[in-house]
Amino acid sequence: MLVSSILSTVLLLAAAAPAAQTQLPAELSALLLVELPALLPVELPALLPVELPALLPVELPNGDLLVLADLLHTSAGPPIEAGAVVVRAGKIEYVGAADAIQLPDDLKVLRAAVVTPGLVDAHSCAGLAGWLNTPADQDERDDTGPMQPELRALDAYNAREPLVAYLREFGITTLHTGHAPTALIAGQTMVVKTRGRTVAEAALVPEAMVVASLTEAARGEGGPGTPAKSVAMLRGELLAAQDHANAVQRAADAGDPPPARDLRKETLGRVLSGELPLMITAHRQRDIESVVRLAAEFEGARFVLDGAAEILDVIEPVRAAGIPIVLHPTMYRAGGETENLGFTTAAKLHAAGVPFSIQSGYEAYVPRTRVVLFEAAAAAGRGLPPEAALTAITIEPARMLGLDARIGSLEVGKDADLALFDGDPFETTSHCIGTVIDGLLVATGERDR
Amino acid sequence: MLSAALFVSLAFSFAPGEELAPPGLAPAPAPLQEPTGTIAFVGARLVPISGPEIESGTLVITDGRIAAIGPAGDVSVPEGARTLDASGRTILPGLVCTHSHVGGPWGADASGPIQPEVRSLDSVDVRAASVHRARAGGLTTINAMPGSGHLISGQTVYLKLRDAGSVEDLCYRFEDGSPMGGLKMANGTNSQKAAPFPGTRAKSAALVREQYIAAQEYRDKVRRAADDEDVDPPARDLALEALVEVLEGKRIVHHHTHRHDDIVTVLRLADEFGFRVVLHHVSEGWKVADEIAAAGVPCSVILVDSPGGKEEARDLRFATPKILDAAGVRLSIHTDDYITDSRLFLRSGALAVRGGLSREKALEALTLEGARQLDLADRIGSLEVGKDADLCVLDGDPLSIYTRVLETWVEGRRVFDLSDPEDALYAEGGRGAGDARVFTDCCANVAGAR
Numbered sequence: 001m002l003v004s005s006i007l008s009t010v011l012l013l014a015a016a017a018p019a020a021q022t023q024l025p026a027e028l029s030a031l032l033l034v035e036l037p038a039l040l041p042v043e044l045p046a047l048l049p050v051e052l053p054a055l056l057p058v059e060l061p062n063g064d065l066l067v068l069a070d071l072l073h074t075s076a077g078p079p080i081e082a083g084a085v086v087v088r089a090g091k092i093e094y095v096g097a098a099d100a101i102q103l104p105d106d107l108k109v110l111r112a113a114v115v116t117p118g119l120v121d122a123h124s125c126a127g128l129a130g131w132l133n134t135p136a137d138q139d140e141r142d143d144t145g146p147m148q149p150e151l152r153a154l155d156a157y158n159a160r161e162p163l164v165a166y167l168r169e170f171g172i173t174t175l176h177t178g179h180a181p182t183a184l185i186a187g188q189t190m191v192v193k194t195r196g197r198t199v200a201e202a203a204l205v206p207e208a209m210v211v212a213s214l215t216e217a218a219r220g221e222g223g224p225g226t227p228a229k230s231v232a233m234l235r236g237e238l239l240a241a242q243d244h245a246n247a248v249q250r251a252a253d254a255g256d257p258p259p260a261r262d263l264r265k266e267t268l269g270r271v272l273s274g275e276l277p278l279m280i281t282a283h284r285q286r287d288i289e290s291v292v293r294l295a296a297e298f299e300g301a302r303f304v305l306d307g308a309a310e311i312l313d314v315i316e317p318v319r320a321a322g323i324p325i326v327l328h329p330t331m332y333r334a335g336g337e338t339e340n341l342g343f344t345t346a347a348k349l350h351a352a353g354v355p356f357s358i359q360s361g362y363e364a365y366v367p368r369t370r371v372v373l374f375e376a377a378a379a380a381g382r383g384l385p386p387e388a389a390l391t392a393i394t395i396e397p398a399r400m401l402g403l404d405a406r407i408g409s410l411e412v413g414k415d416a417d418l419a420l421f422d423g424d425p426f427e428t429t430s431h432c433i434g435t436v437i438d439g440l441l442v443a444t445g446e447r448d449r
Numbered sequence: 450m451l452s453a454a455l456f457v458s459l460a461f462s463f464a465p466g467e468e469l470a471p472p473g474l475a476p477a478p479a480p481l482q483e484p485t486g487t488i489a490f491v492g493a494r495l496v497p498i499s500g501p502e503i504e505s506g507t508l509v510i511t512d513g514r515i516a517a518i519g520p521a522g523d524v525s526v527p528e529g530a531r532t533l534d535a536s537g538r539t540i541l542p543g544l545v546c547t548h549s550h551v552g553g554p555w556g557a558d559a560s561g562p563i564q565p566e567v568r569s570l571d572s573v574d575v576r577a578a579s580v581h582r583a584r585a586g587g588l589t590t591i592n593a594m595p596g597s598g599h600l601i602s603g604q605t606v607y608l609k610l611r612d613a614g615s616v617e618d619l620c621y622r623f624e625d626g627s628p629m630g631g632l633k634m635a636n637g638t639n640s641q642k643a644a645p646f647p648g649t650r651a652k653s654a655a656l657v658r659e660q661y662i663a664a665q666e667y668r669d670k671v672r673r674a675a676d677d678e679d680v681d682p683p684a685r686d687l688a689l690e691a692l693v694e695v696l697e698g699k700r701i702v703h704h705h706t707h708r709h710d711d712i713v714t715v716l717r718l719a720d721e722f723g724f725r726v727v728l729h730h731v732s733e734g735w736k737v738a739d740e741i742a743a744a745g746v747p748c749s750v751i752l753v754d755s756p757g758g759k760e761e762a763r764d765l766r767f768a769t770p771k772i773l774d775a776a777g778v779r780l781s782i783h784t785d786d787y788i789t790d791s792r793l794f795l796r797s798g799a800l801a802v803r804g805g806l807s808r809e810k811a812l813e814a815l816t817l818e819g820a821r822q823l824d825l826a827d828r829i830g831s832l833e834v835g836k837d838a839d840l841c842v843l844d845g846d847p848l849s850i851y852t853r854v855l856e857t858w859v860e861g862r863r864v865f866d867l868s869d870p871e872d873a874l875y876a877e878g879g880r881g882a883g884d885a886r887v888f889t890d891c892c893a894n895v896a897g898a899r
Binding site for chain 1: 578582753754755756757758759760762763766767768787788789790792793796799800802803804805848849850851852876877878879880881882883884
């Protein structure tokens with residue numbers, strides 16, 4: 001368990017760490033805590049900031065940094081006691097034991113009880129979904145049509161959305177975010193870092209996946225009325241896109257003018273070619289099996305299974321099809337088509353050797369967004385080994401997104417995205433005390449602690 | 450971890466069948482079920498709430514009540530008691546949720562904004578999966594209530610989560626035998642809509658004031674008739690009767706309210722009509738903590754993982770309990786289950802601690818303070834001699850995410866046992882977890898005997 005490791009680490013440090021500390025007394029005395037603003041005053045008229053004070057990184061030029069951790073989780077190997085991360089120009093230059101190298105003495109130092117890779121939310125709507133959930137800040141769902149793959153997340157993502165800043169305070173550095181799975185084909189997703197003043201500054205992958213949904217939320221009111229109709233419409237749309245792609249190819253081969261452009265079919269054409277994965281939300285076993293059938297029918301396309309409340313009843317076909325799983329939030333509400341979801345699903349998938357990521361997902365009401373750190377924590381509290389819970393919100397989603405060469409673990413050469421905690425990250429009573437993206441301190445902890 | 454917990458829990462269990470005495474319909478205030486004999490939990494960490502934690506204690510329960518509690522050396526196990534080795538366990542009083550929607554205790558319909566005559570009692574399904582999930586969370590008492598889409602959405606019902614299949618067997622009762630509950634009210638945006646509902650906050654308050662004035666007049670007519678046999682009593686009015694119970698202090702108002710100005714409006718109305726009120730949710734309570742404290746009104750707080758979701762909740766924060774407590778406000782914590790899951794109720798207390806509340810206050814907010822807010826503190830909410838033997842048995846620290854609720858006891862009977870696969874299904878989820886609970890012969894026999 002993480003907490004016992006931390007306790008033992010603290011004891012170890014008391015005996016062994018002075019050597020490292022004597023090298024950098026000045027820096028170590030300037031602990032991160034000193035830099036943190038005090039708790040927001042009670043008199044503050046509103047928590048919702050008009051202009052975000054923490055939007056711009058705290059002044060740490062060049063992204064150069066030394067991070068010291070009593071316990072360092074890398075998501076690339078066992079935890080390191082008394083660990084250090086050396087960051088130059090926003091990239092990780094060294095990860096390992098603090099006493100294994102001569103630590104540089106020219107760097108700003110951050111120190112925390114526990115340090116993890118920056119957390120990666122495998123599926124969110126934040127940034128399109130806003131804090132207030134009013135029409136003015138709710139751009140994660142467009143209910144004007146059942147199939148709109150041409151809707152790009154990058155045209156809706158608000159880099160200054162306070163909800164993104166809120167998540168950043170909990171160590172979340174990367175979001176796979178986009179349109180909510182409330183339509184048969186809802187739109188696209190993108191991958192952002194939770195920093196930047198504009199979508200261009202935030203974007204890692206401007207067009208990541210296309211969101212489809214075989215859930216109840218995507219049926220009725222102009223959309224399909226039944227599960228079978230959902231699949232039929234989806235297949236029909238994909239086949240129409242294939243026809244379009246074929247027509248474009250034939251015209252090109254013949255030197256003829258291309259057919260008229262069609263954004264919808266072009267987007268799905270990129271799905272069919274495997275360029276953009278199709279992430280399908282499905283909860284019932286029946287609907288998960290439909291995803292497997294679709295994957296068999298459209299061989300060139302890549303599929304991702306999202307939600308998957310009843311995955312335990314249909315693990316093998318999904319595994320055999322090689323479809324990555326983005327599991328529903330652990331604390332997702334049980335009811336309707338999610339009545340059979342379980343707190344222990346993550347633990348059971350892990351025990352079965354099936355890789356998966358954990359997501360914050362889409363919420364229509366309160367809470368406005370889930371915090372993927374908490375969802376992984378809840379899974380850890382129900383039998384998922386804490387190290388596996390951490391990989392489910394770091395390296396696993398990075399792999400699922402094809403970004404594992406850049407983010408998701410603390411390894412030399414990767415982006416210096418880190419989350420700093422004052423204790424076991426999964427204990428509800430712990431706090432995130434700092435968030436680093438590309439070597440820059442972009443949040444100085446949770447607002448209430 | 451799970452297998453280890455189950456193994457130890459099995460060792461901690463009764464032999465099958467021992468605990469399944471048939472529950473009976475309650476003639477309050479007498480004991481509600483058959484006597485359970487004497488049981489002694491030995492070696493557990495006891496968290497009485499009403500006093501300091503006991504590292505290794507003995508808890509003796511007799512016929513559904515707590516008979517003794519103290520350090521292991523100070524409390525002797527009575528002869529003939531069934532002794533349960535509870536070493537490694539932590540025992541809390543059964544948790545009390547002051548605001549829950551498990552079992553579908555819906556009240557008012559769409560016909561109007563003020564319907565105090567409707568009773569959650571007549572709606573709640575105590576066999577629903579959600580009710581057993583509450584037991585799996587260590588809850589033993591809940592305030593089951595209608596939603597917040599009305600100014601007055603109906604009467605709440607206080608439920609004791611006994612292992613029985615009828616609401617009649619679960620509801621707490623007033624001295625006169627009538628089901629015990631409060632009155633659900635709301636202000637702010639949830640109850641504003643097209644006429645006959647109010648369109649604004651001022652209209653909301655005006656409609657409520659008119660109704661309470663009508664209730665005052667009704668009460669006075671009833672009193673005049675009681676005092677003077679020549680005066681006829683007014684025709685019975687179920688809605689006004691319920692409000693008179695509020696005016697007389699028998700029925701506590703449980704008031705949904707988020708924004709700071711809405712909170713102050715509730716205080717103003719409570720002052721005008723003299724009703725007893727608990728402020729529920731109080732997302733912006735931290736902005737008017739001193740005003741709430743000055744009014745002497747307790748709060749029932751929800752902790753949600755992120756603020757927002759609607760404009761009124763935009764400034765919701767983890768520090769609300771800490772700030773209210775520092776101002777001297779008494780506070781409980783609630784699930785608002787379906788908003789947060791009853792099985793994660795202890796986590797809500799831990800979130801309050803994350804926001805700065807002391808551990809002791811957080812645990813009290815999950816138990817004794819909730820009992821006070823339901824007028825039940827003389828019966829439940831702490832491990833004290835004479836109180837109901839309602840227990841939440843854990844395998845670790847109450848505020849740790851890694852801790853599981855192993856067992857839940859009500860009046861000396863185990864109503865949830867994680868080592869029982871049927872109970873574990875409701876605790877952990879999985880196929881069938883959404884199905885209503887199937888009761889065993891014990892409960893059918895009760896129904897037949899009635």
